[in-house]
Amino acid sequence: MFGTEDWTGRPVCRQGECTEPAVIAGQWCPGHALGRLRRDLERPEPKTTFKRGATARVCAAGHGCQYPAVGSSGLCGRHERQMERWGRTTPIAQRRPRGAALLRDAQGRKQCSVCLTWQELGAYAASPVQADGLQPRCKGCVRFATYHVTPERYAALVEAQGGVCGLCGQRDSSGRDLTVDHDHRCCPVPRSCGRCVRGLLCNRCNVGLGRFQDSPEMLRAAAAYLTFWSAQPPRRVPAEPPKPRGRRWPKFRLTDEEYARTVAAQGGSCAVCRREPGRRSLSVDHDHRCCATTPACGTCVRGLLCTSCNTGLSHFNEDAELIIRTAEYVEAHMIVCT
Numbered sequence: 030m031f032g033t034e035d036w037t038g039r040p041v042c043r044q045g046e047c048t049e050p051a052v053i054a055g056q057w058c059p060g061h062a063l064g065r066l067r068r069d070l071e072r073p074e075p076k077t078t079f080k081r082g083a084t085a086r087v088c089a090a091g092h093g094c095q096y097p098a099v100g101s102s103g104l105c106g107r108h109e110r111q112m113e114r115w116g117r118t119t120p121i122a123q124r125r126p127r128g129a130a131l132l133r134d135a136q137g138r139k140q141c142s143v144c145l146t147w148q149e150l151g152a153y154a155a156s157p158v159q160a161d162g163l164q165p166r167c168k169g170c171v172r173f174a175t176y177h178v179t180p181e182r183y184a185a186l187v188e189a190q191g192g193v194c195g196l197c198g199q200r201d202s203s204g205r206d207l208t209v210d211h212d213h214r215c216c217p218v219p220r221s222c223g224r225c226v227r228g229l230l231c232n233r234c235n236v237g238l239g240r241f242q243d244s245p246e247m248l249r250a251a252a253a254y255l256t257f258w259s260a261q262p263p264r265r266v267p268a269e270p271p272k273p274r275g276r277r278w279p280k281f282r283l284t285d286e287e288y289a290r291t292v293a294a295q296g297g298s299c300a301v302c303r304r305e306p307g308r309r310s311l312s313v314d315h316d317h318r319c320c321a322t323t324p325a326c327g328t329c330v331r332g333l334l335c336t337s338c339n340t341g342l343s344h345f346n347e348d349a350e351l352i353i354r355t356a357e358y359v360e361a362h363m364i365v366c367t
């Protein structure tokens with residue numbers, strides 16, 4: 030019946046035996062158009078489930094449609110139905126079908142769930158909880174959501190720093206992208222307004238900075254601690270001290286008696302941050318350039334530190350100069366940000 034015209038030459042509704050003029054989209058009478066619309070609305074979302082690593086092309090309909098194409102038409106399922114029904118396509122709301130995270134296009138790329146662009150797998154951070162082991166959002170979208178740093182600004186920051194950490198001057202040891210560092214006094218962890226971004230850091234420096242709470246005073250105290258101990262003679266380890274020697278003897282050649290004396294000498298607090306350690310006891314710090322692992326020889330034992338300062342030092346490779354640079358970095362950005 031479609032295509033027939035009534036006696037005035039107007040097209041009539043293509044629905045069955047209906048003879049009403051087709052005033053809606055040139056194909057339907059108002060009543061039948063409404064009926065079809067209702068049926069469309071009641072129809073559930075297409076439940077497309079994709080196999081892991083299935084390849085996909087993007088819908089060819091235009092309108093910014095990013096749904097994967099199905100069949101030979103080159104259109105997504107919904108645009109294919111539009112085309113069959115209306116002979117043309119219109120924009121549709123972009124919701125990704127179930128399982129779309131597992132799709133790969135012909136170049137092996139994956140589609141970001143936010144910006145809907147198809148990007149190399151390296152553009153997605155690993156995520157063991159996801160079916161394909163990758164986050165659904167691309168790193169650029171995650172970075173923007175977290176730090177208000179656009180991909181363009183991030184690229185400019187990487188370029189300005191020569192692709193290396195702003196503190197230690199190294200690439201990230203685990204091969205990860207450099208982390209956006211921001212002033213936590215402006216924006217508490219873990220988000221930034223974007224104005225308090227200070228630079229890009231490797232993961233080790235970023236964590237190390239956090240251990241010293243972004244505090245120039247604590248960082249300078251840590252550097253002073255390292256400098257002090259580098260000028261000290263090696264500690265004399267008693268060869269056969271009286272028993273009991275306690276649990277620190279095997280790892281550090283430090284008896285409970287000497288440990289207690291050192292705690293008292295430090296006033297019960299950490300040798301760097303001067304805070305009392307709370308429920309955990311102070312850790313024995315030693316020079317890792319002498320003994321990379323424990324058990325340590327004992328001659329390289331330095332002071333007693335809280336867990337935070339102890340791990341902070343190791344994240345900065347116990348490098349006093351690097352820690353001073355870090356303090357200066359924090360101070361330099363304070364003017365901008367406080």
Ligand SMILES: [Zn+2]
Pocket residue numbers: 042043044047048049057058059060061062
């Ligand atoms: Zn009709």
Ligand SMILES: [Zn+2]
Pocket residue numbers: 088089090094095096104105106107108
């Ligand atoms: Zn489409």
Ligand SMILES: [Zn+2]
Pocket residue numbers: 141142143144145146166167168169170
């Ligand atoms: Zn994205």
Ligand SMILES: [Zn+2]
Pocket residue numbers: 194195196197198199230231232233234235
């Ligand atoms: Zn670094």
Ligand SMILES: [Zn+2]
Pocket residue numbers: 211215216221222223224225226
């Ligand atoms: Zn901020």
Ligand SMILES: [Zn+2]
Pocket residue numbers: 212215216224225226366
């Ligand atoms: Zn700020």
Ligand SMILES: [Zn+2]
Pocket residue numbers: 299300301302303304334335336337338339
């Ligand atoms: Zn401490």
Ligand SMILES: [Zn+2]
Pocket residue numbers: 316319320325326327328329330
């Ligand atoms: Zn040693």
